Amino acid sequence: MIEDLDKALSRAQDVLASPESIRRICISGKAKGKQPEQVRIDIRPVALKAGLHWQVVSHDGKRDTTKNLALGELSLARLFNLGYSNILIESTSQEINLRLTKSGEAQFSTKRVELDAAELTHDRTKERLLSADDEIFIELGISDQNGKLKPSRSDKFIQVQEFLKILSHSLNEKRDKNQELKVIDLGCGHAYLTLAAHKYLSKQGYRVKTVGIDERQDSRKRNIALVEKLKMSKEITFQATKIANLELANFDIAIALHACDTASDDAISWAVKSGVEMILVAPCCHHDIQRQMKEAPAPWNIATRHGIINERVGDILTDSIRAGVLKILGYRTDIIEFVAGEHTPRNLMIRAFKTGAPAQRADIAELEQIITQWKIEPALMVRLKEELSVRLG
Template structure:
């Protein structure tokens, strides 16, 4: 008569706890350690549940002595992988909303222990972890090259704000990306004013994780940043990420699916939006900066003169009017457009974003919206607005101002 295999029974019960925690949405993380399988030098594995394109996903971080690797699985595939790795690990720790479960195995027996904990504290921790890991993996090599993380893959304290900004940008992009036709495998993206490339690299990394082929060009005026970013792209193996020295006047893509221009100064934003509309981009993302064009033209309507006599109010009104006209022009040319507050990408108060997604192809701009634009211009005495002139082929490409 054979003795019962208590180790197997305890392992099965532990695996059942994992399944139940995922089904009840109380799963936080799973750590498998003291690995004894065939994968050379693998030390431990950390599983977390994240969201990719609105789908629940199990993300596993494989820890090796000299590097870490991340792989994402569907829930069913992830559970199969967990079952396989669990049988090859001597210790497993499951952290859930309601309890912690530990499984320890040796040659003779297996020990399974459970410890209840305060649900609210764990819920906060779970939400915090999911927010951190949802869009950009902290272990991504490019983050270390750009100075976001250190040798231990921890976010450098002085870059914590930048890390938050990167994740916020990808979150916004991800939500908009779900609304456009994302069936195509390759995506042509241009980032005007890419700077040190924080968001450009993060976007490439994110799209790769979605099994897409991102074809991204970062356009930047400063040659030292172009050289630096291209070197990093080569080192981390981002083979379809290129950097070009120039601006919206000197770089003219033949095909464009997504146009990004964050903190393009003054009417450089208008040139960038015009490029997106002209090339029928599916998505346009702008964070306007240094609104200067309309302020000298602004004539206060009589009813607003008591308010706009103060310079700060007149400046705020000119900024709001500038971005309203841009948003309306995008709507007139077939884009669903949103204007909202965005986490500042640099240490600046310029944190507004214009996000537009293509909804329909048109032959002529919407007449009703164009009438609204004309009424606003007449109300404030505006004679010239660059984006409107560009769309009407009435404005040559000229000096588009400073780069901030």
């Protein structure tokens, strides 16, 4: 039903009059021309010593921020008008969906359901997108045969969980789950992330087809045997080839976790040339530009005369240029910390979404200036020379 937005928001607010019946509320999506600071907001009732409150968890794609509001303090209209386009309210008896239309009105729908009441405990056990006793973690050797996480593999487990969290926050909720979702893992290694991403997306109701790419033939054989044992071989396949030699193909999501040095550039380049909609890359070492940094432009020599600082400046330059190139080529791009530093020193992620936006002259000027000042030739710019020439003019 299409109706006035204010009226629809008022109807949604009225449902909150019975907070004990609410299981969860999710505010997400971007209104046209808006850029909300948070990717999504999740709300649920919680029982505190002071009585029932609303727990509001805001996700910015990097970390979660939680605060508790008294029952009368929660305004769906105020939160929605920060720039969102969707509200989902799930109660014990109904599911309500409010979507903002292009005309600025609201599409309001309800569906009858029968669900158990929500868990109101404030300090719930920390939720994992995939639990440690999932069969893939057992077969990967991250958990023991009883499904208990091995202490020696906890860092890998947390890396995968945090990567999945970002993947979850980055998904377009408007995507039709009946449409096949194609995922490619570039430099998949032992397929930790390949299997975890596939399993998580499948659990969310997507029809997923996943391909893992690694140049080592022994990794391919091992991974094929693994998915056959898990009875997932029809959904997940593996190829043994270098990313640079991989034929272009149609995929929706490209992921790459710790592809070494210019292999990350190969992954980004392949994804751009293939027109991939979402790119999630967590680079590893950054030797390419570090080797080219023979002479730092003033006043940067105050930093680069120190070996460790010079190395980190090279890291920053490399990933900043990668993000800048992606932006010029029509991707909305940011660089985030995907996991705490104690779990891996290589904890930055480049996240890019294809928008097709035209290149901005200021962005082009910044990129050209930094290349000239440092007298460097970034590997990604070499690989995407033709694509950049079209944009740079």
